Amino acid sequence: MFCVSKKTVIAHKRLTDGNYIEKGEELRSIIIIGGGASGMAAAIAAARNGADTVIIEHKDRVGKKILSTGNGKCNYTNKEQGLRYYRGENPAFVLPVFEQFGFKETISFFKELGIYPKERNGYFYPASEQAAAVLDVLRMELRRLGVFIYTDCTLKSIKKNKNKFTVLTDQKTFTADACIFACGGMAFPKSGSDGSAYPYIEQFGHTFTDMVPALVQMKAKQSFFKSIAGIRSDISIRLYIDRQFVCEDRGEVQLTEYGISGIPSFQVSRYAAIALKHRQKVQAVLDFMPALSDMDLQQELYTRFTSLHGKTAEEALIGLFPKKLIPLFLKENQISLHDPSDQIPAKQIKNLSDYLKNVTIDITDTKGFDAAQCTAGGIRTKEIYADTLKSRIVSGLYFAGEVIDIDGMCGGYNLQWAWSSGYVAGTHAACDKQ
Numbered sequence: 001m002f003c004v005s006k007k008t009v010i011a012h013k014r015l016t017d018g019n020y021i022e023k024g025e026e027l028r029s030i031i032i033i034g035g036g037a038s039g040m041a042a043a044i045a046a047a048r049n050g051a052d053t054v055i056i057e058h059k060d061r062v063g064k065k066i067l068s069t070g071n072g073k074c075n076y077t078n079k080e081q082g083l084r085y086y087r088g089e090n091p092a093f094v095l096p097v098f099e100q101f102g103f104k105e106t107i108s109f110f111k112e113l114g115i116y117p118k119e120r121n122g123y124f125y126p127a128s129e130q131a132a133a134v135l136d137v138l139r140m141e142l143r144r145l146g147v148f149i150y151t152d153c154t155l156k157s158i159k160k161n162k163n164k165f166t167v168l169t170d171q172k173t174f175t176a177d178a179c180i181f182a183c184g185g186m187a188f189p190k191s192g193s194d195g196s197a198y199p200y201i202e203q204f205g206h207t208f209t210d211m212v213p214a215l216v217q218m219k220a221k222q223s224f225f226k227s228i229a230g231i232r233s234d235i236s237i238r239l240y241i242d243r244q245f246v247c248e249d250r251g252e253v254q255l256t257e258y259g260i261s262g263i264p265s266f267q268v269s270r271y272a273a274i275a276l277k278h279r280q281k282v283q284a285v286l287d288f289m290p291a292l293s294d295m296d297l298q299q300e301l302y303t304r305f306t307s308l309h310g311k312t313a314e315e316a317l318i319g320l321f322p323k324k325l326i327p328l329f330l331k332e333n334q335i336s337l338h339d340p341s342d343q344i345p346a347k348q349i350k351n352l353s354d355y356l357k358n359v360t361i362d363i364t365d366t367k368g369f370d371a372a373q374c375t376a377g378g379i380r381t382k383e384i385y386a387d388t389l390k391s392r393i394v395s396g397l398y399f400a401g402e403v404i405d406i407d408g409m410c411g412g413y414n415l416q417w418a419w420s421s422g423y424v425a426g427t428h429a430a431c432d433k434q
Contacts, residue, residue: 029175030180
């Protein structure tokens with residue numbers, strides 16, 4: 001049985017502030033459920049603050065999801081920070097956490113571990129541009145600090161008796177002074193985020209908001225997507241729920257046979273997923289020429305159609321849009337591909353212009369948790385102290401990462417939340433007196 005709360009320090013142990021634990025000083029014991037980004041950050045913080053620390057992970061290795069972040073390059077944080085980049089019932093919940101361990105602390109933390117930062121438009125990557133490097137340095141630090149890691153370890157039960165947590169797994173039984181749930185959300189379950197630990201959280205009296213896929217592709221009802229699949233273009237997406245505007249984003253959108261993908265689609269998808277779960281009507285309005293105002297686009301089209309004598313309607317649009325899109329645009333506006341461009345009525349040109357700025361599609365679903373980069377929803381933040389990430393219901397119980405009702409936009413924000421919440425939870429679990 002793992003029980004170190006009465007164990008004394010035999011040798012001096014270095015702390016992050018340069019102090020030392022003296023001989024005979026009592027160690028606190030921390031058990032962390034989940035070995036993802038937040039779980040490893042929590043373990044490092046707890047161990048650096050003198051706690052005897054264990055991670056239990058039900059997959060065959062820790063940090064598997066990190067390897068897929070940033071297309072394998074690991075966009076581990078972003079210079080631009082603020083509430084607008086985080087979502088949940090109460091996004092301001094992140095502020096006390098980031099005051100303790102924010103962007104600057106994250107850069108210093110990883111630089112200390114060996115990750116030299118490479119910045120690209122505010123996005124930070126390791127200089128090697130290898131996500132494996134981020135995982136490697138975290139594992140090396142865990143090893144240096146003497147953190148015990150149990151993989152392929154399935155949680156069977158967890159109870160609290162007086163001031164101790166007893167955690168039963170299929171490998172052994174652990175006892176600890178504090179427990180940190182860093183078990184992730186439900187996105188990308190192959191990496192280990194499958195919600196299997198949630199019943200153990202609920203048994204302590206905690207509740208969850210609606211949990212849906214976020215940063216995920218969206219499916220559309222319209223059949224024309226099969227004819228334009230593979231196109232990537234600068235498009236603005238405006239999302240409407242029950243015909244009410246909700247949010248928008250712009251950037252490179254990928255048109256697929258099922259609907260839309262790409263960062264702008266990801267950024268608005270959480271709102272679509274929540275609405276769909278509640279059976280609300282979800283529509284996305286695509287602007288295929290966001291760089292031009294309505295009037296400027298209308299004038300551009302009028303000039304092209306009326307002054308380019310000898311060209312067909314299709315030929316008049318070449319150079320303005322990807323060629324694969326042109327037949328769709330003309331067909332949707334009852335214009336023949338081969339009609340002479342200078343014979344198209346001005347009213348049809350205006351209708352085409354209006355259409356290109358407002359292509360409305362019906363969103364029917366997302367690609368689900370298997371394709372999602374993160375989860376929207378989680379433990380209600382009103383049940384957690386924002387400054388320590390300790391449970392308001394059970395003393396000694398802490399939470400970190402995606403399991404909490406906080407999700408970030410694309411661009412390193414979810415990993416920033418993982419590092420920050422993990423480090424803060426680990427520090428307070430090790431240092432706070434219960």
